[in-house]
Amino acid sequence: xxxxxxxxxxxxxxxxxxxxxxxxxxxxxxxxxxxxxxxxxxxxxxxxxxxxxxxxxxxxxxxxxxxxxxxxxxxxxxxxxxxxxxxxxxxxxxxxxxxxxxxxxxxxxxxxxxxxxxxxxxxxxxxxxxxxxxxxxxxxxxxxxxxxxxxxxxxxxxxxxxxxxxxxxxxxxxxxxxxxxxxxxxxxxxxxxxxxxxxxxxxxxxxxxxxxxxxxxxxxxxxxxxxxxxxxxxxxxxxxxxxxxxxxxxxxxxxxxxxxxxxxxxxxxxxxxxxxxxxxxxxxxxxxxxxxxxxxxxxxxxxxxxxxxxxxxxxxxxxxxxxxxxxxxxxxxxxxxxxxxxxxxxxxxxxxxxxxxxxxxxxxx
Amino acid sequence: xxxxxxxxxxxxxxxxxxxxxxxxxxxxxxxxxxxxxxxxxxxxxxxxxxxxxxxxxxxxxxxxxxxxxxxxxxxxxxxxxxxxxxxxxxxxxxxxxxxxxxxxxxxxxxxxxxxxxxxxxxxxxxxxxxxxxxxxxxxxxxxxxxxxxxxxxxxxxxxxxxxxxxxxxxxxxxxxxxxxxxxxxxxxxxxxxxxxxxxxxxxxxxxxxxxxxxxxxxxxxxxxxxxxxxxxxxxxxxxxxxxxxxxxxxxxxxxxxxxxxxxxxxxxxxxxxxxxxxxxxxxxxxxxxxxxxxxxxxxxxxxxxxxxxxxxxxxxxxxxxxxxxxxxxxxxxxxxxxxxxxxxxxxxxxxxxxxxxxxxxxxxxxxxxxxxxxxxxxxxxxxxxxxxxxxxxxxxxxxxxxxxxxxxxxxxxxxxxxxxxxxx
Numbered sequence: 001x002x003x004x005x006x007x008x009x010x011x012x013x014x015x016x017x018x019x020x021x022x023x024x025x026x027x028x029x030x031x032x033x034x035x036x037x038x039x040x041x042x043x044x045x046x047x048x049x050x051x052x053x054x055x056x057x058x059x060x061x062x063x064x065x066x067x068x069x070x071x072x073x074x075x076x077x078x079x080x081x082x083x084x085x086x087x088x089x090x091x092x093x094x095x096x097x098x099x100x101x102x103x104x105x106x107x108x109x110x111x112x113x114x115x116x117x118x119x120x121x122x123x124x125x126x127x128x129x130x131x132x133x134x135x136x137x138x139x140x141x142x143x144x145x146x147x148x149x150x151x152x153x154x155x156x157x158x159x160x161x162x163x164x165x166x167x168x169x170x171x172x173x174x175x176x177x178x179x180x181x182x183x184x185x186x187x188x189x190x191x192x193x194x195x196x197x198x199x200x201x202x203x204x205x206x207x208x209x210x211x212x213x214x215x216x217x218x219x220x221x222x223x224x225x226x227x228x229x230x231x232x233x234x235x236x237x238x239x240x241x242x243x244x245x246x247x248x249x250x251x252x253x254x255x256x257x258x259x260x261x262x263x264x265x266x267x268x269x270x271x272x273x274x275x276x277x278x279x280x281x282x283x284x285x286x287x288x289x290x291x292x293x294x295x296x297x298x299x300x301x302x303x304x305x306x307x308x309x310x311x312x313x314x315x316x317x318x319x320x321x322x323x324x325x326x327x328x329x330x331x332x333x334x335x336x337x338x339x340x341x342x343x344x345x346x347x348x349x350x351x352x353x354x355x356x357x358x359x360x361x362x363x364x365x
Numbered sequence: 366x367x368x369x370x371x372x373x374x375x376x377x378x379x380x381x382x383x384x385x386x387x388x389x390x391x392x393x394x395x396x397x398x399x400x401x402x403x404x405x406x407x408x409x410x411x412x413x414x415x416x417x418x419x420x421x422x423x424x425x426x427x428x429x430x431x432x433x434x435x436x437x438x439x440x441x442x443x444x445x446x447x448x449x450x451x452x453x454x455x456x457x458x459x460x461x462x463x464x465x466x467x468x469x470x471x472x473x474x475x476x477x478x479x480x481x482x483x484x485x486x487x488x489x490x491x492x493x494x495x496x497x498x499x500x501x502x503x504x505x506x507x508x509x510x511x512x513x514x515x516x517x518x519x520x521x522x523x524x525x526x527x528x529x530x531x532x533x534x535x536x537x538x539x540x541x542x543x544x545x546x547x548x549x550x551x552x553x554x555x556x557x558x559x560x561x562x563x564x565x566x567x568x569x570x571x572x573x574x575x576x577x578x579x580x581x582x583x584x585x586x587x588x589x590x591x592x593x594x595x596x597x598x599x600x601x602x603x604x605x606x607x608x609x610x611x612x613x614x615x616x617x618x619x620x621x622x623x624x625x626x627x628x629x630x631x632x633x634x635x636x637x638x639x640x641x642x643x644x645x646x647x648x649x650x651x652x653x654x655x656x657x658x659x660x661x662x663x664x665x666x667x668x669x670x671x672x673x674x675x676x677x678x679x680x681x682x683x684x685x686x687x688x689x690x691x692x693x694x695x696x697x698x699x700x701x702x703x704x705x706x707x708x709x710x711x712x713x714x715x716x717x718x719x720x721x722x723x724x725x726x727x728x729x730x731x732x733x734x735x736x737x738x739x740x741x742x743x744x745x746x747x748x749x750x751x752x753x754x755x756x757x758x759x760x761x762x763x764x765x766x767x768x769x770x771x772x773x774x775x776x777x778x779x780x781x782x783x784x785x786x787x788x789x
Contacts, residue, residue, distance in 0.1 A: 077691040090689035104693035
């Protein structure tokens with residue numbers, strides 16, 4: 001078994017457009033065959049640039065990109081055999097749907113009969129068998145999306161790249177398409193690299209997620225790991241909702257550290273990404289891991305807080321509180337019968353376990 | 366959806382408002398004020414267009430079929446010719462009308478104008494009318510036929526009488542015939558003029574051909590520039606756009622004369638060629654005052670009219686189309702031919718049509734650099750407007766030109782569809 005474990009690999013890739021600033025700084029990523037990897041990050045973080053380098057539309061300024069173990073830096077895009085779905089679908093407006101689907105086959109000089117067969121199979125795959133003769137402009141957004149996916153798949157590439165393909169769809173359709181793409185990935189066993197700035201989309205679909213910020217991968221992990229064990233303050237705040245408390249480390253006891261908060265009080269937190277005693281730290285606590293009025297002594301951290309605001313969201317209630325010097329402290333409370341009596345201005349204790357509170361690198365805002 | 370709509374609205378019964386007025390009337394009343402106000406806003410422009418554009422063009426077109434010079438100034442002869450439609454060379458009665466009219470013409474100093482009018486179809490008539498009028502003024506009485514034939518035997522020529530008969534008609538298509546190198550022969554039948562006088566048809570063809578060449582050259586040169594404009598980063602494309610528009614800020618005359626300075630036989634290019642020893646001093650290349658000069662200078666001047674519509678179309682084509690084609694396995698060439706080029710056809714159509722139509726009627730540049738082989742039909746129109754003063758022929762030539770443009774536009778609409786055209 002000589003086959004390299006990584007199907008797609010970025011090695012120390014850098015990219016600069018102007019020779020002055022790096023858009024991508026030392027990017028390393030290994031993707032296994034059949035994996036669904038998402039590059040997630042805010043706009044301008046370098047994720048799309050990485051995808052464009054993989055597709056061959058942007059040359060890497062430095063470093064190597066390997067596909068199936070072979071460097072592809074100098075291979076032009078049309079010889080890479082990578083299917084790609086674009087943000088605006090990029091369906092050719094002057095061709096019918098069937099002609100769009102036939103395009104990759106036609107340029108590969110596949111016989112006409114086979115093209116016809118593959119096109120109709122692709123249309124069936126995306127459940128649009130009757131739409132071959134229509135123009136892309138005559139389709140709805142969701143249908144165009146499906147055609148774009150079918151076109152990227154029709155020539156049986158081993159790797160599919162998707163650049164924010166669902167950005168233009170409404171929420172309901174987006175969720176349905178997420179499921180359909182995930183389903184296609186599973187049935188076809190194809191490798192997919194997906195770019196999005198929507199964290200819930202990334203969490204739903206991916207095997208692994210690379211979180212980008214400022215040209216650097218902040219964390220590469222499975223969705224659950226990213227959410228539950230963010231390694232730095234950026235990931236913690238970018239993925240899901242997050243309460244942040246700033247302070248300085250006063251002592252360290254194995255995997256737990258004690259942090260003196262700027263707003264008063266001390267917190268026992270899991271030591272994840274802090275330098276040691278005296279260092280600044282940013283504490284991250286998920287709103288759903290905080291309990292209102294816990295039984296005294298049952299939790300490592302207990303504070304007094306005052307309810308500033310209540311937002312009713314049906315299945316849960318978002319409670320904004322003033323706790324330890326911040327009035328942006330969010331607690332999610334399940335909407336059970338006993339929770340109906342929360343009122344604005346109520347004072348009560350809040351508490352959380354030390355393992356649910358992660359001490360991360362400081363970011364001061 | 367359609368079924369329920371059809372159920373609720375019976376198309377045979379007009380809808381009414383609750384107080385019983387027809388809905389259409391109510392709608393018209395409700396929007397009347399807004400419509401009047403909107404119309405008042407466009408009235409000045411409408412009047413301006415009517416006065417400065419529609420009216421002169423209409424008058425010009427009318428002039429091409431309406432020429433009352435002969436009938437206005439030769440009223441007796443015109444009346445005689447109308448009464449005797451079959452007479453070839455008339456007898457004394459006709460000559461009397463002619464002689465009296467000629468005598469009046471001498472008095473009113475209109476003999477030259479009448480002569481010019483007849484001269485269009487029968488060369489040499491100008492002097493015939495002037496000299497005969499001078500002498501006819503001194504006639505004391507009949508026999509007029511004899512006296513006139515004595516002055517010039519031309520008066521007995523049936524062809525001359527045919528020409529005068531046609532000239533006496535107020536409305537005539539003769540100027541169109543002349544514009545197509547046709548004339549009435551001795552028997553009054555339409556036939557081509559003698560080969561050395563056939564100029565207009567050849568000139569029309571040359572105008573069409575040169576315009577096509579110029580439009581094609583503009584496309585060839587403008588397409589890459591437009592593409593660059595549409596794809597370069599903004600700060601470079603802005604600079605390039607200024608360069609494209611720069612010619613608009615310089616006088617047309619300056620641009621044309623600078624081509625003369627560059628390309629005339631004692632000009633910059635020839636001097637360089639001679640200095641480099643590529644051509645000898647006696648072998649200077651003739652690049653000006655011929656078709657070549659017209660093509661070069663007009664291509665340069667009309668280039669922006671090709672670039673701008675192309676640019677406006679290319680600007681709307683996202684780069685992701687070509688990228689998609691490339692990722693799907695198309696070589697750069699295939700991606701261009703199959704994906705990029707077809708999407709630019711609205712711009713190509715608009716650019717070609719614009720440049721072609723502008724070139725067809727171009728005047729200053731060919732007049733300055735065209736020499737004799739680079740003249741276009743507009744130069745002949747100008748000649749008849751300013752020099753020969755045959756305005757009716759100028760109008761007929763202009764009308765044919767206008768008709769050709771409309772025809773082209775119609776063909777373009779049938780082939781491509783004008784709604785697909787993008788001018789900017």
